[in-house]
Amino acid sequence: MLKVENLYKNYGNIRAVDGISFEVKRGEVFGLLGPNGAGKSTTISIISTLIPPTKGEIIFEGESIFKNPKNIRQKLGVVPQDIALYPTLSGYENLRFWGNLYGLKGQELKQRINETADIIGLHERLKDKVEKYSGGMKRRLNIGAALLHMPELLIMDEPTVGIDPQSRSHILDTVLKLNDRGITIIYTTHYMEEAENLCSRICIMDEGKIIASGTQQELVELVKEKTQINIKLDSINESIIDGLKNIPGIIDAKIDEDIIILYGENGDILLAQIIAKVSEHKNRIRSIDVKKPNLEAVFLHLTGKALRD
């Protein structure tokens, strides 16, 4: 459906996007994961035809979006990172305005507004001014404004930033619902749990580059040898550390203050042996935490820094 080829974007001597290429298939939820400043929003702005790239090509349904931006604009819905609404107008007035801009009017527009209100769950509050909405409601209306014209491709740029867990959960459900209706979604986030829960394929970006891409499974494969087990004991001494290190399957061990950090291939199997080893040394476990490989770990593995840095 959408093919990004060798895309660059420079701002002065700063390179925001550094030669990225990826493909979005029809019907999937495609994730762009990366920390703030990774170049996700710039990439999305270019796909949305808001800014031209310095170099590169984007093909939408076989046609360059730079040569014919109208084609993608008609089929594209964008949920910007910021709330792009008119706070002094009501939710209904906002939806009607954005519907009008997509050429909707009369009965059709009313029907679309109703459908959209159902999807975003704001029927009861549509007559209220947006400035009176909670952060989560504003985010939902922000999504609704991008849905009125029934886009084929929906770009959502960090749609859950700064909202409460309940609203966040509602939005994530909405994303899945929209995908079920056949809408292809490009979803950017720096929350790895969102990417894990929503996306069928993920590109991890950092400093303008794609550092890894694939399904979640494929990405986790990159670091599967490193299940991390954090243990807090009553006391730490050389013999217990040596004992734990010698458990078959443990690759590495280190101490961070009062926590022993162990790395191994399969956390579940190792756990029983670790508990046995601690008992053997007449020590007691105060807490134990098994961290299975996830996208956070992938990012850490690939860049040496945490995703939220």
Next chain:
Amino acid sequence: MKILSIIIKDFKTILSDKQAIIITMLMPLILMTILSMALKGSFIGSDDLKVEKINIAVVKKYNENNDNAVFEKSMKERLGIDFDSIEVNPEKIFFKDFLESDKVSELLSYIVEEENEAIKLLNEGRVSAVVVLPDKFIYDMKINLLTPFRNNVNIKVLTHADKTVAGEIVKSVMNSYINSMSSIIIGKNVLIESVSANDLGESGFDNMEDIMEGMSSLMEGINVDIEKAIVEGKRSVNSAEYYTVAMMSMFILFAAGQGGRMLLEEKDNQTYQRMIIADITKTHVLAGKFFTVFLIASIQIIIMILFSYFALKVRWTDFSMVFLLSITSAFAVAGLGIFIGSLTYKMGNYKLANTFENVIIQIMALLGGSFFPVDLLPEIVQKFSFLSLNGVALKGFLKIILGYSLADISENILILAVTGALLTILGIIIFSKEESANVKHSKITSVKA
């Protein structure tokens, strides 16, 4: 359709801003009412459309007999000419030929008083101005009118602080007198030079009487130039009429101020970017803003005209001309709004729009006569009044109230239309040069290119 949607949305947005409504719609109504009441006495206009006469007191600081005697003696000694036979009476010229002439007497009625009494009358507000004819007035005027010499004659006009406009009119009338006298004196000098050149001697001065006999008709020809004081009046305006147009022409500028913020607000709200994604062109966006400002200014004008008509009894004389000038004024304001809006968008902050609303509008209001008539300003400041759109509109609307024809206001209409068009073009050029979206990015930490 899309432009209409933008206009409706912008209009609703503005209507939902109570503070903006108060400033743009309600404040001018309150101000025009207060000012028209408070400054009623400062305007000579009246409700029955007749010009109310301005009362003045004239103080004679000279001694007529003494001046005449000194003049005759002096002339005999200096020129050897006997002026006894020549009937030139500066007092008659000033009082009878000038102050009592048809045109001046329509405007002014005078009494002659001692200086102290005159100032007392002025302080009590019973006269609007005191005209002081100086010491040796007769002597100096005769020197000026009958000899090759020229003496300064300083006629003082004292005005009442609360009747500034009437005071200005009196000053203007006195200037007309001085200008007319100067013309006569120049004519006299030409005659004397001709006499000398042709060696006609004393006999040449026989013609002087002819000149002076023509003085009365010359005085009738004096055009009392009170245009500046009451805006080229066929009749005078009253305070309600003046401050209706003054406030109207000033407050429509606030519509331009609102327009000046709209583009950057759209960008800051990310709604501009959303519009571009919805395939709305820059032209659509700009046209939407232009017509929104135009609509706001037009509504302001309609409300103020209706309010002034019903509540303040302002007679607008010709509504078709009012309509035409209103449309052009709103057009100019819309152009100004687009220009400020584009510059504000380019700058990326609201400093310019704020400065326009808080400083530039006030300066334009002052220069254009929205606070008080332009003629009350220092002359140097008056020279800059052409810079104010509100001043052009104000003069045009006053002309309509005063009963002028379409041809008379065509210059005002033309200036507003051309200014509006130029500002719009400049705004379009500035806006079109900006990168389409200027997307707000999160902090870019990427590598150097």
